[in-house]
Amino acid sequence: MQANELIQQYINRPLITKKIHMQSNYLDDYHSHPWHQIVFPLTGLLQSHIESRCVMIPHNAMLYIPANTTHKSVAVTDTQFLAIYLNPNFSITYRNEQKSCLVTPLIKELILLLFDNCSVQQTETTIIHLLTVLRDQIEIASTYEIPLLIPSDRRLMSIFTQLKNQPDLQFTLKEWTTKVGASERTLSRLCAKEFNQSFSLWRQNIRMVLSLQLLDTKMSIQEIAMELGYTSSSAYIHAFKGFFAQTPSRYRTNSLGHVLSS
Structure with missing residues (x-):
C-alpha cells in the first residue's frame, strides 16, 4: 500500500x-x-x-x-x-x-x-x-551534507554508472573521452557546472561515498582500498580523512557503532 x-x-x-x-x-x-x-x-x-x-x-x-x-x-x-x-x-x-x-x-x-x-x-x-x-x-544533531554524485548529463552519467559498478577503474580523463564521445574540455566544463568541482575530485567523491557501504562489512581497510582502486591503504585513508574529516577506522567506530578489523 x-x-x-x-x-x-x-x-x-x-x-x-x-x-x-x-x-x-x-x-x-x-x-x-x-x-x-x-x-x-x-x-x-x-x-x-x-x-x-x-x-x-x-x-x-x-x-x-x-x-x-x-x-x-x-x-x-x-x-x-x-x-x-x-x-x-x-x-x-x-x-x-x-x-x-x-x-x-x-x-x-x-x-x-x-x-x-x-x-x-x-x-x-x-x-x-x-x-x-x-x-x-x-x-x-549536526547537519550532514556530502557532495552530490549523480549527474544529469548523459555522458557523465555513463561514467558514473561504470565507476559505481567498478570503482577501481583507472581510466584517465582523456581515456574517458573516447568512451563517452566528449572532449576533455567538455567533461571538465560539465563537472564544474553540475558539481562545482574538477573531474578528478568528482571521481574521488564517488569512491569515498561508495566506501561507506564497504566499511559496514568485515573487509579490512586494505581490502577496501584495493576494491576502490587505491594503490595503498594510506592513500585511501588520506582521501577519506580529507572528505569526512576522520579516518575510516574512526568512522566505523563513531558512525556505524561497531569496530571492525582494519
Missing part, C-alpha cells in the same frame, strides 16, 4: 511506518505527503531532491522532510530504508525545514523502537515520549 493511502487509513495515529526497498537507479519521482517524513537507509545510498535542494543520504544518515514538501529520490545503489510518517496534527510540533543529519546510536534506537511499535505494543503515551525525544535529537 502506498504511503499516502496508509496515512488516510490511519489518519488518527501519531505515526505510521513503512519499509521500502529500491533497486539501484530506481527513481521515486516528485511527490509529497500530508505528513512529515523521516527517511533512514538501512543499506545503500539515496540522492534526494527536495524542492530546490539536493542531498545525499548514505546508510549512516537520515533525512527529515516536512509535510507537503515536494521531493523525489533516486537509489544510487540497491537501497533498503525505513520511512516514518509523522502526523503534523498531533501534540508534537516538528520543524518546518528539511534536515539531513548523521544517525547517532540514540537516534537509530529511537527509529527502530518506533518502527517496531506494533509488535512491542507500546502505549500511545510511550510513543509520544519517544517521538518527542526523536524530535529533539534531530534538532540538536
Whole structure:
C-alpha cells in the first residue's frame, strides 16, 4: 500500500511506518505527503531532491522532510530504508525545514523502537515520549551534507554508472573521452557546472561515498582500498580523512557503532 493511502487509513495515529526497498537507479519521482517524513537507509545510498535542494543520504544518515514538501529520490545503489510518517496534527510540533543529519546510536534506537511499535505494543503515551525525544535529537544533531554524485548529463552519467559498478577503474580523463564521445574540455566544463568541482575530485567523491557501504562489512581497510582502486591503504585513508574529516577506522567506530578489523 502506498504511503499516502496508509496515512488516510490511519489518519488518527501519531505515526505510521513503512519499509521500502529500491533497486539501484530506481527513481521515486516528485511527490509529497500530508505528513512529515523521516527517511533512514538501512543499506545503500539515496540522492534526494527536495524542492530546490539536493542531498545525499548514505546508510549512516537520515533525512527529515516536512509535510507537503515536494521531493523525489533516486537509489544510487540497491537501497533498503525505513520511512516514518509523522502526523503534523498531533501534540508534537516538528520543524518546518528539511534536515539531513548523521544517525547517532540514540537516534537509530529511537527509529527502530518506533518502527517496531506494533509488535512491542507500546502505549500511545510511550510513543509520544519517544517521538518527542526523536524530535529533539534531530534538532540538536549536526547537519550532514556530502557532495552530490549523480549527474544529469548523459555522458557523465555513463561514467558514473561504470565507476559505481567498478570503482577501481583507472581510466584517465582523456581515456574517458573516447568512451563517452566528449572532449576533455567538455567533461571538465560539465563537472564544474553540475558539481562545482574538477573531474578528478568528482571521481574521488564517488569512491569515498561508495566506501561507506564497504566499511559496514568485515573487509579490512586494505581490502577496501584495493576494491576502490587505491594503490595503498594510506592513500585511501588520506582521501577519506580529507572528505569526512576522520579516518575510516574512526568512522566505523563513531558512525556505524561497531569496530571492525582494519
